Amino acid sequence: MKIAITGKGGVGKTTLAGMLARAFAADGRRVLAIDADPDANLASALGVPAEEGARLTPISKMKELAKERTGAGDGQGSLFRLNPTVSDLPERYGIEHKGVRLLQMGTVEQGGSGCVCPEHTIVKRLMKHLLLERDDVVIMDMEAGIEHLGRGTAESVDALVIVVEPGQRSMQTARQINALAGDIGIKNIFLVGSKIRDDADCRFISAAMPPVSLLGFISLSEEIRAADRDGESPFDGGGKARSEALKIKDILTSQLGRSGPAHEVGSNR
Numbered sequence: 001m002k003i004a005i006t007g008k009g010g011v012g013k014t015t016l017a018g019m020l021a022r023a024f025a026a027d028g029r030r031v032l033a034i035d036a037d038p039d040a041n042l043a044s045a046l047g048v049p050a051e052e053g054a055r056l057t058p059i060s061k062m063k064e065l066a067k068e069r070t071g072a073g074d075g076q077g078s079l080f081r082l083n084p085t086v087s088d089l090p091e092r093y094g095i096e097h098k099g100v101r102l103l104q105m106g107t108v109e110q111g112g113s114g115c116v117c118p119e120h121t122i123v124k125r126l127m128k129h130l131l132l133e134r135d136d137v138v139i140m141d142m143e144a145g146i147e148h149l150g151r152g153t154a155e156s157v158d159a160l161v162i163v164v165e166p167g168q169r170s171m172q173t174a175r176q177i178n179a180l181a182g183d184i185g186i187k188n189i190f191l192v193g194s195k196i197r198d199d200a201d202c203r204f205i206s207a208a209m210p211p212v213s214l215l216g217f218i219s220l221s222e223e224i225r226a227a228d229r230d231g232e233s234p235f236d237g238g239g240k241a242r243s244e245a246l247k248i249k250d251i252l253t254s255q256l257g258r259s260g261p262a263h264e265v266g267s268n269r
């Protein structure tokens with residue numbers, strides 16, 4: 001099952017991605033969490049201790065690896081392989097925490113004149129590998145947008161979860177992402193309301209984007225704020241945040257069970 005999480009900056013994407021990853025792992029699923037947002041700290045949201053998280057380097061920053069795998073020389077415009085081997089990278093460069101393997105992807109700008117650098121090639125190829133060839137539950141924490149998903153890989157995303165907070169600006173971003181996602185062939189698009197204070201917030205979000213299925217809500221909570229401060233996962237707190245995340249995971253699983261996955265490699269167990 002491949003799940004991409006996006007939404008406007010600061011709405012709670014990373015918090016949700018971390019808790020969902022932990023929720024699937026708690027079910028005994030093999031989970032790969034991909035940090036594809038340079039601003040995010042998915043490691044901390046997963047509860048990875050800071051010193052362990054510091055060991056992670058974004059794949060997009062591994063120049064030597066990119067050179068080695070693509071065979072690229074030093075010179076500008078030199079030729080290099082466009083289909084490098086990447087299947088070992090999650091195990092080699094990811095870290096494991098409570099059943100979740102975390103990989104930091106980073107982003108790569110395309111070169112000025114539209115040229116594609118070796119690092120970009122590695123990231124694109126790895127993304128394709130994770131979406132098309134891996135058997136895990138893959139949870140991707142993305143920037144506000146879906147630039148990581150090209151036409152070729154977007155079709156393999158089983159669910160795009162757009163996180164919104166109760167406000168016009170995050171809903172506006174959600175509508176834009178929804179339109180774009182439909183254009184590139186993502187079939188299952190869902191909404192999660194985050195930082196919810198009361199019933200009025202729930203009603204606002206429920207009414208704002210009717211064609212998109214709502215998976216549930218994460219309450220605005222002191223528990224989540226304190227977990228972020230202390231570098232812990234709110235999933236470990238055992239409070240409301242955990243139960244809300246488990247509920248969202250169950251609804252998502254049952255919704256996807258109904259519509260069928262976009263791409264199935266094999267059994268997950």
Ligand SMILES: Nc1ncnc2c1ncn2[C@@H]1O[C@H](COP(=O)(O)OP(=O)(O)OP(=O)(O)O)[C@@H](O)[C@H]1O
Binds near residue numbers: 014016039040228
């Ligand atoms: N439900 C919540 N209750 C209280 N605080 C929250 C909640 N969700 C997120 N936060 C806090 O809001 C801030 C942003 O959350 P988070 O990093 O998850 O959002 P994001 O959408 O991934 O942000 P970015 O776009 O910057 O990566 C963090 O300080 C986080 O602890």
